[in-house]
Every structure is written in C-alpha cells, then in structure tokens.
Amino acid sequence: MKTLITxxxxxxxxQMVQGDVLIEHGKISRVAPGIAAGGARVIDAAxxxxxxxxxxxxxxxxxxxxxxxxxxxxxxxSIAAACGGTTTIIDHMGFGPKGCGLEHQxxxxxxxxxxxxxxxxxxxxxxxxxxTVLEDMQRLIxxxxxxxxxxxxxxxxxxxxxxxxxxxxxxxxxxMVCVHCENDASIAFLTKKLLAAGKxxxxxxxxxxxVQCEAEAVFRMLMLAKMAGEAPLYxxxxxxxxxxxxxxxxxxxxxxxxxxxxxxxxxxxNESSYEDKREGLKFIMSPPLRxxxxxxxxxxxxxxxxxxxxxxDHCPFQFAxxxxxxxxxxxxxxxxxxxxxxxxxxxxxxxxxxxxxTLPQVVQACCTRPAKLFGIAPQKGDIAPGADADLxxxxxxxxxxxxxxHLHERVDYTPYxxxxxxGAPVLTMARGEVxxxxxxxxxxxxxxxxxxxGLPKLG
Ligand code: URP
Ligand code: ZN
Ligand code: ZN
Numbered sequence: 001m002k003t004l005i006t007x008x009x010x011x012x013x014x015q016m017v018q019g020d021v022l023i024e025h026g027k028i029s030r031v032a033p034g035i036a037a038g039g040a041r042v043i044d045a046a047x048x049x050x051x052x053x054x055x056x057x058x059x060x061x062x063x064x065x066x067x068x069x070x071x072x073x074x075x076x077x078s079i080a081a082a083c084g085g086t087t088t089i090i091d092h093m094g095f096g097p098k099g100c101g102l103e104h105q106x107x108x109x110x111x112x113x114x115x116x117x118x119x120x121x122x123x124x125x126x127x128x129x130x131x132t133v134l135e136d137m138q139r140l141i142x143x144x145x146x147x148x149x150x151x152x153x154x155x156x157x158x159x160x161x162x163x164x165x166x167x168x169x170x171x172x173x174x175x176m177v178c179v180h181c182e183n184d185a186s187i188a189f190l191t192k193k194l195l196a197a198g199k200x201x202x203x204x205x206x207x208x209x210x211v212q213c214e215a216e217a218v219f220r221m222l223m224l225a226k227m228a229g230e231a232p233l234y235x236x237x238x239x240x241x242x243x244x245x246x247x248x249x250x251x252x253x254x255x256x257x258x259x260x261x262x263x264x265x266x267x268x269x270n271e272s273s274y275e276d277k278r279e280g281l282k283f284i285m286s287p288p289l290r291x292x293x294x295x296x297x298x299x300x301x302x303x304x305x306x307x308x309x310x311x312x313d314h315c316p317f318q319f320a321x322x323x324x325x326x327x328x329x330x331x332x333x334x335x336x337x338x339x340x341x342x343x344x345x346x347x348x349x350x351x352x353x354x355x356x357x358t359l360p361q362v363v364q365a366c367c368t369r370p371a372k373l374f375g376i377a378p379q380k381g382d383i384a385p386g387a388d389a390d391l392x393x394x395x396x397x398x399x400x401x402x403x404x405x406h407l408h409e410r411v412d413y414t415p416y417x418x419x420x421x422x423g424a425p426v427l428t429m430a431r432g433e434v435x436x437x438x439x440x441x442x443x444x445x446x447x448x449x450x451x452x453x454g455l456p457k458l459g
Contacts, residue, residue, distance in 0.1 A: 011362070027431075049423075058261060061078070072316050082436045088371070103140065106122060133166075148175065148177055152217050200328060202274040212242065218235055230256065344394075367382065368382050369381075
C-alpha cells in the first residue's frame with residue numbers, strides 16, 4: 001500500500017527539488033527530503049529525474065477514418081504510452097455516422113477503450129450543428145466531456161457560422177473548443193492544381209497545405225472566438241511560426257483564453273522528410289511538416305509560454321499496407337503518424353538535455369497544462385500531495401537511438417528511427433502501481449479508468 005521513492009531529482013511544474021515522494025493508496029501523500037520508510041516499499045531513484053506521468057491530450061486510438069483504421073487500439077496504444085512515461089491520454093473521438101448526436105461516439109468510445117491501461121478521457125467531436133447538438137454539449141458535461149474538436153477540413157468540416165454557434169455555447173458553459181486549423185478551400189484548390197500538373201509525390205502534400213493555409217484558419221478562429229465573447233480556444237497541432245504569430249497578435253490585443261498545442265514532429269522534423277517519394281509517405285500528416293525556422297519558432301514559443309502544451313496527435317497507420325496506398329498520389333495516403341511512446345523521451349532529451357527548456361517547462365507542457373486545460377488537475381499533471389501517484393522516472397545517463405524494434409506502438413515504423421536521445425524512461429507508475437519498467441509493460445489490460453473531466457482551468 002505504501003511506496004517511498006527516495007533521492008530523486010524531482011521536477012514539478014514550478015521547481016526542481018532533491019528529495020523523496022511518499023505514496024499511499026495510489027496518491028502522493030508527501031514530498032520532502034529524508035522521509036522515513038516506515039515499512040514502505042522503497043524505490044531508490046538516486047541519479048534519476050522524477051517527473052509527473054505524461055498527459056497526452058491528443059491521441060487517435062482505434063480511429064476509423066472510413067478509408068483506414070489506426071494501427072493502435074486502446075490496449076496497444078496505451079501500453080506504448082505507459083512504456084514511454086505517459087499515464088493519461090485524452091483521445092480525440094472519430095466521426096460517427098452522418099447526423100448522429102454527440103452522445104453516439106461517447107458510447108462507442110467507452111466500448112473501444114475498455115482495455116486501456118492508462119487513465120483516459122475523450123474529447124467530444126462536432127460534425128454538424130443544430131439545436132440538439134448545442135443542447136447535447138450541456139448534457140455531456142455530466143459524462144465528463146468538457147472539450148470538443150472541430151475540423152475546418154476533412155469530411156465533416158464546419159462552416160464559420162456553425163463554429164460561431166459552438167463557440168458561443170462553449171463560452172456560456174465554460175467548455176474548451178479545440179480546432180483543427182486549416183483552410184479547406186485553399187487545400188482543395190492547390191491539391192487540384194498540383195495533381196493536374198502531375199505533382200503527386202509526398203512533397204506536394206506539404207505544398208498543398210502551406211503555412212498560410214494554417215495561419216489564415218488560426219486567425220479566423222481567433223476572431224470567431226473573440227466574437228463569441230472570448231470563447232476558450234485551443235489550437236491543436238500548431239505547426240508553423242506564422243500560425244503562432246497570429247496567436248501572439250490576438251494575445252497582444254488582449255484576447256486571453258487562447259491556447260496553443262504543438263507536437264514533437266513540428267518541433268523536430270521538417271519538410272526534407274518528404275524528399276523520398278516512398279519514405280516520405282511516413283510523414284504525411286495534416287498540417288504537414290514545415291521548416292527548421294518553424295521548428296525554432298515553436299521551441300521559442302514553448303520557452304516563452306506562448307505555446308502551452310505538447311501533445312502527440314498519435315495517429316498511426318501501417319507504412320507497408322496503409323501509407324503505401326499513397327504511392328503515386330499523396331491524397332490517397334491516410335494522414336497521421338505515431339508518437340505516443342516517444343514524446344516524453346524526446347522532450348526530455350531535445351528540450352531539457354539540449355538546454356532549450358528547463359525541466360519544469362517540460363513538465364508544464366507535457367503534464368500540468370494539458371491536465372489543467374482539460375479539467376483533470378490537480379488529480380493529474382503534477383507532483384504534489386493529494387495528486388494521483390502518476391510518475392515517470394528518467395535515467396539521464398542512458399544514451400540510445402530510437403528504433404521501431406524497441407517500441408510498443410503497433411505500427412511498422414517510427415518517424416524518429418535512428419534519432420539519438422539522452423535519457424530514457426526506466427519506470428512508470430500509475431496511481432501508485434508500477435506499470436512499466438525498463439521498456440517492458442508490467443501492468444494489466446483494462447486497468448485504466450475513465451476520467452470524468454471537469455471544466456477547463458483557464459488561468
Ligand atoms: O494528419 C493528422 N493529423 N491526422 C490525425 C487527425 C487530425 O487531424 O488530428
Ligand atoms: Zn487535426
Ligand atoms: Zn489529431
């Protein structure tokens with residue numbers, strides 16, 4: 001029942017302290033130096049960093065796009081999360097049948113997630129807007145759905161008037177509106193032009209969705225959110241410096257309830273990944289990879305606090321059988337890439353070890369802010385008495401190179417193959433239970449619990 005983690009370098013959202021963490025009944029009960037063991041099981045963490053378990057607020061487990069199903073279900077994807085130091089996920093539910101109410105996908109996803117091994121929540125998805133949908137937004141608060149994703153492109157894109165109606169309702173209820181910001185009309189126009197000119201290799205996927213396509217949509221959403229009375233707006237998977245400039249401008253003009261999420265792929269990878277017409281398919285995602293200048297702008301945004309969170313947008317499709325459908329026509333390649341297992345390690349190595357961020361900044365972006373913004377703090381996202389004992393121990397001395405062979409994501413590639421990292425998650429604990437050790441999952445299928453999320457904490 002009692003565990004004591006001793007001698008750790010503890011990274012909370014606000015500070016680094018050397019000391020011990022006492023865990024009782026699945027919760028953190030004390031954080032202090034020199035806590036007496038008093039019969040507790042002791043884990044000696046000397047020389048290691050102890051962080052809150054990761055909170056990944058952007059996954060797509062078991063996503064069915066109609067054309068392809070994501071390679072990871074809730075079991076395999078959450079095992080991968082656990083082995084990588086992530087103990088909570090908030091999944092973006094896929095679209096349901098045309099015309100369905102909001103509750104439909106919530107029921108479907110409760111079934112899909114039964115085997116999940118980490119604690120989980122769901123973002124609602126809005127694919128059409130009418131009076132019933134707006135009423136459902138209120139009703140679903142009681143089922144823990146306090147955020148919604150809207151798409152401005154793909155099959156169920158929303159028109160501006162519908163976005164505005166949802167934002168007004170969200171503002172009234174205190175809910176978070178997450179938006180996939182890309183200008184659909186420009187994508188359609190550019191794609192048609194590129195394909196007509198025989199430009200169908202992966203690099204043209206990026207050209208069909210340039211940074212202006214994202215930035216225009218970000219700016220439009222900011223303005224709509226303002227018109228809706230400052231509805232809370234969370235821009236998912238921000239990929240460009242230009243998109244970030246739009247957010248900074250809105251903030252400069254006094255708009256407060258605006259939040260930006262980026263992902264490791266937009267911090268670390270760039271459009272050169274598209275050069276090979278076969279390998280480039282692995283990196284087809286929307287928005288696409290950008291330039292090193294965009295990478296730097298997003299790192300800078302994280303350091304300055306203009307970018308709040310790092311999610312993964314984990315949306316894995318098999319390279320050999322699914323992504324390869326896009327060989328010879330990038331529009332036939334299912335969009336998305338894996339990343340749920342590598343996020344914490346990459347952010348530790350590339351963020352902290354390379355001096356771009358302090359460790360509390362990594363904790364803020366990967367754990368604390370997503371927990372607050374999506375209504376699961378203070379239970380999740382930090383190391384403090386009363387919080388769930390969701391923890392990850394990272395050994396900074398381990399140097400390795402990321403390879404598919406060592407990962408648990410059920411997909412036949414990683415975008416980070418061969419990436420050199422310093423520091424590895426060596427132990428993951430969830431609600432006081434060790435669930436992963438040295439890259440092996442040691443927990444039980446179905447141990448994760450559904451999180452009935454509260455309202456976002458915007459401050
Ligand atoms: O390409 C991507 N990002 N696929 C996943 C769905 C989404 O838009 O988040
Ligand atoms: Zn999206
Ligand atoms: Zn996504």
